[in-house]
Amino acid sequence: MIINMKLFEAVDDFFALDIGSTSLNxxxxxxxxxxxxxxxxxxxxxxxxxxxxxxxxxxQKLSEMIMNLVSQTGITTKNVVLGxxxxxxxxxxxxxxxxxxSDLATAVRYQAEQYVPMSLDEAKIDWAVLGKLPTDPTLNxxxxxxxxxxxxxxxxxxxxxxxxxxxALEPDSIAVIRSLVDTSDTSNNIIIRFGDNTTDIIVVSxxxxxxxxxxxxxxxxxxxxxxxxxxxxxGQATQFVTKFGLSPDKxxxxxxxxxxxxxxxxxxxxxxxxxxxxxxxxxxxxxxVILTDAGLSVPGFAxxxxxxxxxxxxxxxxxxxxxxxxxxxQKIQDISATFAVCVGxxxxxxx
Numbered sequence: 394m395i396i397n398m399k400l401f402e403a404v405d406d407f408f409a410l411d412i413g414s415t416s417l418n419x420x421x422x423x424x425x426x427x428x429x430x431x432x433x434x435x436x437x438x439x440x441x442x443x444x445x446x447x448x449x450x451x452x453q454k455l456s457e458m459i460m461n462l463v464s465q466t467g468i469t470t471k472n473v474v475l476g477x478x479x480x481x482x483x484x485x486x487x488x489x490x491x492x493x494x495s496d497l498a499t500a501v502r503y504q505a506e507q508y509v510p511m512s513l514d515e516a517k518i519d520w521a522v523l524g525k526l527p528t529d530p531t532l533n534x535x536x537x538x539x540x541x542x543x544x545x546x547x548x549x550x551x552x553x554x555x556x557x558x559x560x561a562l563e564p565d566s567i568a569v570i571r572s573l574v575d576t577s578d579t580s581n582n583i584i585i586r587f588g589d590n591t592t593d594i595i596v597v598s599x600x601x602x603x604x605x606x607x608x609x610x611x612x613x614x615x616x617x618x619x620x621x622x623x624x625x626x627x628g629q630a631t632q633f634v635t636k637f638g639l640s641p642d643k644x645x646x647x648x649x650x651x652x653x654x655x656x657x658x659x660x661x662x663x664x665x666x667x668x669x670x671x672x673x674x675x676x677x678x679x680x681x682v683i684l685t686d687a688g689l690s691v692p693g694f695a696x697x698x699x700x701x702x703x704x705x706x707x708x709x710x711x712x713x714x715x716x717x718x719x720x721x722x723q724k725i726q727d728i729s730a731t732f733a734v735c736v737g738x739x740x741x742x743x744x
Contacts, residue, residue, distance in 0.1 A: 407472035407560055408433065409568075409738030410459070410552075414441050414478075414590045417462050418735040421470070422715065429740065430716040434725060434732070435466030441590070447547075456555050463557075474561045474738045475548060479593045479607035482540040482564055483509055486523065486603055488532045497522075501535060509539045516541050517562075523601040527674055536602060538564055561741060566595050566605045568737030572711035573683055574600055581679045583667060584709065585698070586733060587688030589613055594663060596670045598677065604666055610659050612687035615652055622651035639693030649693070660701045667702060685709030689730045711736040 408421040421433040439458055443451045485508050492500045501520045505513055516539045523534040552559050569586050579599045586593040590611040596604040619630035637643035667679055682704045688694050695706040711733040
């Protein structure tokens, strides 16, 4: 089961927008009887100072960049689905007894008051019933998601001011599941979306999220560690991460050693997530780690995860179920994994 956290209206003609910390991605897909096909795709690098700032001049600059990207990509529809970064939202899975559909909203709000770490009057709350708790069929598992009104309103205002019609907001973590996990997949996986500045850890069972976490660790954390430990500049540190990574036989293992503290702290959080799942769902083992985004550009990272967890690691390919022309394949081949969120948003009407 996959969750579709739609908050507004449902339309067929729309594109997806992923506002990352250092890049903007847009994707428009078409669904036919034979599957998905790519219609439009575009990306643009953006300074993190702009995406993380509330200053009016930076908001204006971001708006202009989005308009330029949409225009350059050839997207004509004004309808857009926007991703919500995991560090801007809260998500948890709670157990609830079966209640009549007419009472569900009240029951969910009561649960939200217990778990959501923000005032409900100042937040947008959404939920989705995942199904029965495997260890107790008298209980339902419900995914609760909240995001502060101030954040959503600022994003809505920005996009509406440039003539776009936001038809839905959706958590990045939900979109990633949709793009990386097939609808027929009944296995249990850990998705690690190792981004530029943050990482999403999502434990997925039969297509539904069981744990969603956002860690303040990413590719740039590795870069900063190398800058500090090897006394090199940012450009060289970036090259070292992508060229040598966690390979023990490169540069006498100096890069790997310089990254050791960052990686071990990160792996500790991955292990905690796996143990949480094992404790809550005994006898339902995790089979695979799906690694995507910037994590795929770090040599030896996948093997290191396997060594520490004992789990096999596969590369998460968000385009695996999308027909992409040869020209577009060449356009995105070096950055294809960074579209995991955007492709998932563009597939929103699927399920």
